[in-house]
Amino acid sequence: xxxxxxxSQQSSTFSSSSEMICPPLIQAVKEGNFELVxxxxxxxADVNIKMEGGxxxxxxxxxxxxxxxxxxxxxxxADxxxxxxxxxxxxxxxAIVGNVELLKLFLSKGxxxxxxxxxxxxxxxxxxxxxxxxxxxxxxxxGAAVNxxxxxxxxxxxxxxxxxxxxxxxxxxxxxNVVKILLEKMGADVNARDNMGRNALIHTFLDPKNKKxxxxxxxLLKSGIDxxxxxxxxxxxxxxxxxxxxxxxxxxxxxxxxTNINDMDSDENTALLIAVxxxxxxxxxxxxxxxxxxxxxxLIMTAQRNHxxxxxxxxxxxxASENVCPPLKSYEPNSQRWRNSLxxxxxxxxxxxxxxxxxxxxxHKIAETSEGGVYLxxxxxxxxxxxxxxxxxxxxxxxxxCIKHCKNSNLVSFYGRESQNNCLYLCFAxxxxxxxxxxxxxxxxxxxNTLKSLFKAVQELHRNNYAHQDLHPGNILIDYKGEVxxxxxxxxxxxxxxxxxxxxxxxxxxxxVLYMDHMGKKSFSEIQTQSDTEVIEACISEEIKDIVxxxxxPGEEFQNxxxxxxxxxxxxxxxxxxxxxQDVGNExxxxxxxxxxxxxxxxxxxxSYEDWREKIDEYVFHKMNEFYKKRNHxxxxxxxxxDLLKFIRNLGAHLGEKTNTDMKKKITEPSEYFKEKFPNLxxxxxxxxxxxxxxxxxxxxxxx
Numbered sequence: 001x002x003x004x005x006x007x008s009q010q011s012s013t014f015s016s017s018s019e020m021i022c023p024p025l026i027q028a029v030k031e032g033n034f035e036l037v038x039x040x041x042x043x044x045a046d047v048n049i050k051m052e053g054g055x056x057x058x059x060x061x062x063x064x065x066x067x068x069x070x071x072x073x074x075x076x077x078a079d080x081x082x083x084x085x086x087x088x089x090x091x092x093x094x095a096i097v098g099n100v101e102l103l104k105l106f107l108s109k110g111x112x113x114x115x116x117x118x119x120x121x122x123x124x125x126x127x128x129x130x131x132x133x134x135x136x137x138x139x140x141x142x143g144a145a146v147n148x149x150x151x152x153x154x155x156x157x158x159x160x161x162x163x164x165x166x167x168x169x170x171x172x173x174x175x176x177n178v179v180k181i182l183l184e185k186m187g188a189d190v191n192a193r194d195n196m197g198r199n200a201l202i203h204t205f206l207d208p209k210n211k212k213x214x215x216x217x218x219x220l221l222k223s224g225i226d227x228x229x230x231x232x233x234x235x236x237x238x239x240x241x242x243x244x245x246x247x248x249x250x251x252x253x254x255x256x257x258x259t260n261i262n263d264m265d266s267d268e269n270t271a272l273l274i275a276v277x278x279x280x281x282x283x284x285x286x287x288x289x290x291x292x293x294x295x296x297x298x299l300i301m302t303a304q305r306n307h308x309x310x311x312x313x314x315x316x317x318x319x320a321s322e323n324v325c326p327p328l329k330s331y332e333p334n335s336q337r338w339r340n341s342l343x344x345x346x347x348x349x350x351x352x353x354x355x356x357x358x359x360x361x362x363x364h365k366i367a368e369t370s371e372g373g374v375y376l377x378x379x380x381x382x383x384x385x386x387x388x389x390x391x392x393x394x395x396x397x398x399x400x401x402c403i404k405h406c407k408n409s410n411l412v413s414f415y416g417r418e419s420q421n422n423c424l425y426l427c428f429a430x431x432x433x434x435x436x437x438x439x440x441x442x443x444x445x446x447x448x449n450t451l452k453s454l455f456k457a458v459q460e461l462h463r464n465n466y467a468h469q470d471l472h473p474g475n476i477l478i479d480y481k482g483e484v485x486x487x488x489x490x491x492x493x494x495x496x497x498x499x500x501x502x503x504x505x506x507x508x509x510x511x512x513v514l515y516m517d518h519m520g521k522k523s524f525s526e527i528q529t530q531s532d533t534e535v536i537e538a539c540i541s542e543e544i545k546d547i548v549x550x551x552x553x554p555g556e557e558f559q560n561x562x563x564x565x566x567x568x569x570x571x572x573x574x575x576x577x578x579x580x581x582q583d584v585g586n587e588x589x590x591x592x593x594x595x596x597x598x599x600x601x602x603x604x605x606x607x608s609y610e611d612w613r614e615k616i617d618e619y620v621f622h623k624m625n626e627f628y629k630k631r632n633h634x635x636x637x638x639x640x641x642x643d644l645l646k647f648i649r650n651l652g653a654h655l656g657e658k659t660n661t662d663m664k665k666k667i668t669e670p671s672e673y674f675k676e677k678f679p680n681l682x683x684x685x686x687x688x689x690x691x692x693x694x695x696x697x698x699x700x701x702x703x704x
Contacts, residue, residue, distance in 0.1 A: 584645050
C-alpha cells in the first residue's frame, strides 16, 4: 500500500475490528478489562483468534497502547509476529501509535527492525507518516533503515508503485519536525525518488490537507532537493505551486537556482499558462518578471475567454502574440473524403485548445469509440483525427504509452495531445478510410503492399516490447495517398515474460490475411469464430495458405515469425521467383541427379509435376531435349521436379544464344512464362528448402 493510502491502512487497522460482533476476548481487550481478559484466557479462549481483516487480540491491545494486556497475551502464548491480512505485525502497529515501550518489547521478542507489511510499510515509515517523533528516534537508534524505499509486488512495480521513503511520507503528511529530524540527524537522502520518479518535494504537494507545505518546501529547497523533478502528468514543483495559487510558494521555488521556469507538463502546459488559466495575475506578473516565455500557449486567447481584461492588457504589453487561424484562402484539404467537413471546420471561428482546433459535433465525427468518439480537427495546422477520452482514461494512457515507445513509418503518426474540461484529445494523422470500408466499397487493394505494411507495423510493436491485442480491419487505415497504417493502440499491452501476447497478435494477423485474401467478402467476425484449421483451409492460394499456417502455428521461433514472413515468396516479383528457381536448379546434386541427395529426394516426392514436360511449349522442349540427346541420351529430362528445375536453369542459360532466337520468341519473358505454367512451384520448392534450413538461395530483403 502506497503512502497516500496509509490512512486507509490505519482505518482498516483501527476500524474493521468493530464492524462485526467481537469475540468476547477481543471485546475485553478493546475495553481494557485486564481481569476479564485473564479469565477468558484461563477458560481456554484462543489467544490468537482473528477477526475480519486479520485483527487479533494482540493487534487490538497494541492499538489501545495497553502494555499490561500485551504482556499478559504474550505470557498466554500469543504470537508476537502474527500478521493482519495486510501484513501488519504488532511491531508495525506499535510504531503507528508511537508506543516506544511496546516497540522495545517486540524487538526483545525477535521483531525485525525493518520488517514490512504487504504494502512495504516498515515501522520506521509508519512513525514518519504519523509524525511519531519519539518512536522514529528510537527506531533509528536501533538501526532502522532510513532510506529504505517501499518494497512492493512485481505487479505494483509495473504500475510504477513503490519505493517511497520515510522522508516522502513525512513531507506529504506535513510533519515538519520529522522532516527536519530525518534530514539533519538521520542522513535521509533528500533526492531519493519513488518508482514514479517523484521526490519528497513532489510528495509535499500531494495531500490537500497538508498545512505545512510552505515550511517543508522551504526546508527541502535549502537542503538541496532537485527542483526540476516531475510527478503525475509531468508536473514540476513550480507548476504544482502555481496550481495551489500561492505566490509565496511560487516565489520560493523561483529563487532556487536552476529552476526551469518554462518546463511543460504532459499536457504541454507551462506554469505561466496555468496561471493565466487560473486568473492569477500576480503570479503571471511574477513569472514574467523571472523570464517566463510568452509563446508557451495561447495566453491572450485564454485570458480573453476568462474575460480578464487586465490580464490581456498585461500580456500584450509584455509582447505575447495573438493566436490567429491560418487564412482560409491558403487552405485546400488533402483529404477528399472529409473535404467538406474540413472546409467547414476551417471557416469556423473556434477557440483553440492549445494547438488543437476541434468542433465536437456529429457532422465532424469520424468514428464511434467506447469512450468519446473520433473527430476531425486541426493540430498545429495539420489535418488530424482526434480521439477523445476522459482525462483519467486507462485506455488513453495505454495508447500514449505505446505510441511514445513505438514510432514507425507503418504506424499512424501521432502529432500531439491537448486537454480541457476533463477531456483528453489525442491527435493522429487523418486517413481516408479503414481497410474494412475500403473493401466494403469494392475498391482495388494492393494486397502485397497492404500486408507488408501491416507485418512491419506489428513487427515494430513487438520489437519495442508491445503487443497490439486488437488487430482487426477497422484498425488498419489507408490515407489519401493509398499508404497503409496500423492504428488504435488503446488496448496495447507490454509483452509478458513468455511473450504469449506475440502469439495472440500473430493469430489475429493470420485471420486478417484470410480476410484480405477474400477481399472482405468473408466477414472478419465470421473468420474469428472459425478454428485455425478452418481458417487455413479457406485460403485461396498456396502461398497465402502457407503464410496463414505459419502465423497461426508459429513454432518455437515465433518472435522472428514476422521477419520470416516478410521474406516470403508472396512478396517476390516474377524475376526474383525465376532467379530463385534457376539457382536451385543449378545445385550440383540436381544437375547430376545424385540419387542419395536429401534435397533431390525431398523435391521429387510429389507427383503434382509429373506432366510438366507436356506443359512446356513443344518446340522449346524438343530443342532443349535434343541438345542433351546429342551428348548423352541419359541426360534427357525426366518427369521429376528436380529435372524441371534443371530445365528452367538450362533454358535460362541458352536463351541468350544467337542460335536460339526462335525459342526466345516462343518463351518471350521466361519469368512470366514459368510463373504462368507452374504458379505453385516456387512455394513448393521454398517450403522444402525452408524445412531443410537450406536458405542460401533465398533472396535478401533488399532485392524485393
